[in-house]
Structures are given as structure tokens and as C-alpha cells.
Amino acid sequence: MSTPDYIPVLELCEQYHIEHTFFTELHDKGVLEVVTVSQMRCLHHDSIPVFEKIMRIHNELDINIEGIDVILNLLDKIDKLNRQLVKTQNRLRIYE
């Protein structure tokens, strides 16, 4: 049984043709949080975009989970830096 906010890991395994141990690994390595809802291991709906990104990077680029974790952290950092850059550029215009 799944609630609208949570998708059972087993269902995802079937959809994406992956082993459930993949989720265990993602959870144990702190990349993605797997929660237990009604005695079922589930992913929150909000985590699905990140999960799909992980799948793509893993499948298409042959990168292991540790590498994916590094990539996600760096992308997050780049995103923050980009925002800061835009903000700073806008402020700099005042003095142009």
C-alpha cells in the first residue's frame, strides 16, 4: 500500500529494473533517504527527481554511488554560487 506522498521501493525496483539493495546502498551512504511507511520501505515523492537523476548518472555515465554523491554536492554548490554570482552582478551594476 502506498500513500500519495510515498512510493514503495519495491514498486520503484520493478519500474526501473533495479535491485532493492540499490536503495539500501543509497540510504546507507546518505545519498537518498528511504523511509518506512506502513512497514514498507518508501521514497518520498519529492525525492523522485533526485532519484531519477541518480539513476541517469549511474546508468549512463557508469558512476558509482560515492561518485554520484560528490556530483550532487558539487552541483548544489554550483547552484548556490550561480545564485550568488547573479546577485553580485546585479549589485555591481549600481556602480557602473
Next chain:
Amino acid sequence: MAYIDYYKVLGLDKSATEAEIKKAYRKLARKYHPDVNPGDTEAEEKFKQVNEANEVLSNPENRKKYDKYGKDWQHADAYEQAEQQRNQYSRSASGGGRAQYSGGFDEGDFSDFFGSMFGGGAGGGFRGGGRQAQFRGQDFNATLELELREVFEKHKRTLTVNGKNIRLTIPAGVENGQTIKIKGYGGPGVSGGPNGDLYLQFIINNNTSFRRDGANLYKTVPLDLYTSILGGELVIETFDSSVKLKVAPETPNGKQVKLKGKGFPVYKKEGQAGDLYITYEVKMPQNLSDKEKELFEELAKLRS
């Protein structure tokens, strides 16, 4: 589609082995993959080319045709396809007509891979239920260039993105570089998945005499020496109107005054606006007459 030298795309020469093609492809895919280059359209374009090159060169049949026909290889494929039409159904992944974006990691699993390519984009989504994996459509990125004056007030605008007309309300106070998400206006979902989203970035050109920092505006106003010393009144153009300002006697050069609420609208906070900061720039009189010089000398004597 213009001819592309697939060997050049992968940085290889014509004698490259399958292993070399695979290695070059993997390396470039890691470099240009959209997931590791979010919002980078140049990388996205490169990735498509790399994928396309791999699809052609990693498939011996396609590679042979490509080497044989060069620029016309796709037409050659169409001729051959017509002859072999019946056999083609069992080889959908290697069909030449679907070369774009298809990648070719797994020949027997074309549709899933196609889904992951198109459905992925910048952050996919998932809707459980069916047997086949459902992917959210690709997210699109677009930029919209506007003048600063255009974003002073909320207004409606119709955009055309990928052939689709989108009627948008652009809120007042949008910032330069700001990105908004327009849900469902990205690429179509795969296998019943939802559409992707459109990420629209605003480029705001400022051709006004105002400088902007968020909702605050800044303007430098020239002030003649006599008003600066003796005080007086000054009419100043604000962004949308004008105001009369009292200038205090002995106003120094560079003095800043704040006009509360005369700045730019605060984004998504109707009725709220930032402040307008006026900086006075005292202008020295030029080409003084003899009389003026005389009077200034007298003034100088009074001070010494």
C-alpha cells in the same frame, strides 16, 4: 540536419576501434551530460552530438554506411531501409532514422533509454502505477529579454516555446537573472508520465538613468553650486513620475537622500516598493566672468 563529422565529434580518426569509440564516448558523455551541466545549452548541444556520433559509430552497420556515404549516409539508410522494411521492426534501436538523442547504451532497450534521455532533463519526476517506467518530460530552459521599464508593472505576454504559445503574467519587480518555473510547459512525458517544466530566465536590460539593487533604485542628480550652498528646490524624475525636492542649504557634494517608496516594486508583493536614493553631484561653474572671479575672491578673503 547539417553534416556532422562524427569522428571529429568523438576526437577520433577513421581507424578507431570499437573500444576506442566506446572509451571516447564515455569520456565525453561524462563531460557533457545534462545532469552534470544544468542550464548549459552548449554542453547540452555537445551531448546530443556525442550521443549521435556514438549511435552511428558504435553500430557496425551504421558506421559502415556512414563511412561509405559520408554526408549522405542518412539518405542511404532510407534507401536501404525501404528494401529491408520487414526486418527493421525487430531492430528499432539501431534504425538510422532515430539517431538523434538516442544514445545507444543498449540496443535492445531503445525506448527505455529514449525515455531516460528525453524524460530526464534537469530533474525528472515519477508517477507510479503502470508496468512501464513513466518519466516526466524533459525540462526546458528559455530566456526572456525585457527592458527594466517593462517589469515596473505586472503585465501579460505571450511566448512561443518549442512551437507552443504560453500566455504569461509577468509579475512586477522581476530581477535580472531570475528564473521562474512554468509547470507542465516542458517536454511531453514518456509512457503517460507528466510533462516537464519550463524554466524561464529573465534578462533585464537597463537603459534608464536609474541603477537597481533589488527593489531599491539609485540615481545621481546634478546640483548647481549655488543651490548646493544656498539651498532651494529641485524637480527630480522618479521612475514613473517626478517629485519636488527641497535642497537644504550647504548640501555637500555626494550627499544622498532617500525617497521612501519611490523605488521599484517588490517582487510578488503588490503595493510595496523599494526606495529611491538620490545622490547629489555638485557641478562647479565653468568659464567664470571677471565679475564672478572677483566675487569669489571676495568670498575667499572672508574665509581666510
